[in-house]
Amino acid sequence: MVNFFPTPYPDELLYSTLARYCMRSGNIREIHNFEDLFGTRNCIAAMELPTQLDALIKNMPVSTKYTAEYFIYNHTLFPFLAAFIPEERAKKIIQTMRNGEGAVSYIRIGLISNSITLNKYFRFCPECFKEDIETFGEPYWHRSHQITGVFVCSKHKIPLYNSTELIRAGNRQRYISASHKNCIVEEEISYSNDLMEKMLWMAEDAEILLNNQFGFKEPEWFKNQFRVKLIEKGYARMNNYIHQRKLKQDFQAFYGEEYLNLVQSPISLKNTCWLSQMVQNNSRTTYALRYLLLSRFLGISNEKWTKSPLNPSPLTLFSKSTLFSFFAPKI
Template sequence: MMNFLPILYEDEVLYSVVARYKRMCGMISKTALIRDVFGGKTAFKSTLFPQHLNKLIENLPCNSKIEVHELIRNHTPINFYTAFLSNQHSKTVVDGMIKGKGTGIEALVGIAGSKVKLNDYLKVCPKCFIEDNEHLGESYWRRSHQIVGALFCLKHEVPLVNSKVGCSDNIVDFICADEDVCDLENILITNYSEEIKRLNLKYLRNVFYLLNVNEERKDLSFINNYYIDRLREKNLASKSGNLYIKDLVTAFVNYYPIEYLNLMQSAIDINNETNWLRLFVRNNNKNRSPLRHLLLLEFLGLEVADLFNCSSAVGRIPSKSNRKPIYELSERRSKWIKLIQDNQGATRAELKVIGKGLHTWIIAHDRIWYEEVTPKIRKRENKKAVIDWNQRDEECLRLAKEAVKTLLNNDGKPIRIVPASIRRAAGVKRWFLHKKLSKTWEYLLAVTEDINSYRIRKIKWAIAELMEKQGKATVYQVQLYAGFGGNNKEIKLTIEQFL
């Protein structure tokens, strides 16, 4: 059981709390830290979306009044990422954080497969950092600064800057927000235009509402209907609710500067029929990024609170008219057969474009016959490889070699040389370990460190550190300093060989 817990600062992410606890206790070993915090060997992999929080709560001091839902609500960004999910889906996500889940929370909230990616590094506000150190004697990682799309600090209205600490789903270590990783004097601060600042601050005010105020959840069908109603009011949808897609895309692109859409990972090619905005307003069950929900609401001139305070939405209105066809069925069929014969080899999609009005009529009035006579959609040709794997292999091999040098020359506690640690040191995503990178994999397997070699390297490092600090080292001290614990007899014998 933990003897104490650091004060939880306002808007502080749980990762930051654990990092400060580690520093207060003088811990070096991540494994020992996790055991101390969770009362056992529990994985804390994600910077922003921790799991097994029930174990952490059970392991808090007896007089602690912290409740698990309070911890999730106030010290993780989950309110933002589940804001546009249903009540049931949101509950599943929260249960996963409390009890643990086989998959990452990122996958449950739709981040893993989204085009809108999380930040690569934890961000910090220069003014918050200075104020924290003046009033608290230390600074901390704020969750509002880590929200995807956050370019500014809402409090000080200054641009955020990247720290040196990675924000990932596979934590290497727990690192505090201090001067070593927030080198503000040598960081080049981006100068954004006043228009980008205005748009982003408005975005951040909606983010604040989702993080701190909103607890409502709406089904996706309600949200889609709400959007259709508002688009109808702006003459971007018909009275029946059919969207004027081209007009919508054009108006959206004209509203936002191209630079801002790029910064928000939401650039739009108006000539591409599969751009994200076209797909976003379709009525399907796919998760949408909350960032893009807020962009659409902002475009519509709405606050996010307007959506969640709304109690009813109409959406599309089905046509009730039973119009009789002007032409005879046989005449329409003859025209469709002729169209097929005149365009041999055309796919259904191509036939739809060629015979636009005819196709719509046949589908509405004679669908079974259409399915019988119209050629099936041909299989798509295999897409040409857009990745030059040989070139990528050479580049990854270079990155791997540099990463291994970095790991071996690391001044702190040794990190085991394995493919995962090499990838993290290289600062790249999981594609780095793709099986098509044959030369890279050959190198990774060649330099992978077996457990005994790694233990010996840690032992030598611990002995050198202790000798430098206090001029002597005992077996027990080396065991603890290297993070082995004091009860491993095999390690004890190995240490004796090097003392």
């Protein structure tokens, strides 16, 4: 049991809130923090999709208003990573986050394609770092800064920096806070205006996914939304024929090879690549970032994918008995 729990800050990762708990708990051995928080030693400190959240809620002070769903939607990368997957899979992932044991492979649960290498280090924005100390008295890890493929802070419009803290290090049985020690700008990063423009698009689009409800649609639904636009823009015909070459050429010209390489989504003009697969008839899902790339290119507004802003108050979520009745699209 824990007898206090730090209030999560805006855009803070649950990992970070837990790190702040550990700092204040007074426990000398890290493992005792896991026992306090989860009632078990058999747990790892996951950044993107933490597990055993039901146990965490059970170990909170009796009067707690927090729920597993509140943390999942407001303080993990779930809303981004799961924005384009079907409801059944989303439910399974939520179940794993609530009761799952040990390490969850994001690839196995289909949230990230094999071709994406996740960020190695926790990232930070030097301006947010300063502001957080001024506002809250301490820095923390922002979830919007940790998305693989997001390179800039959408608030300050400046590059994000790698901290010296590894996301997947050692036995992962400790939580580490952002600090002056691990958040150092050793060498200033500067991107060209052209890259910066595209990086800001992605930072803003990713933030929309993080901060809104979405409807867990089937892959076919997304395909249809894209198909309508592909036809409208002359990349496809009504009979499902797609002008792959023209689509790939224009897409590559729109983003530029350098940017597409940075977001691990290069286009192959000769062979099948992720883009050709995305617009073809299959039920595969891919990394959320690629949906955002294609939406932006086709001029589809992100409001199409989302419903309405999440209510950040845990009190509101607490009063709802099940997640999916609350998050189900209203017809």
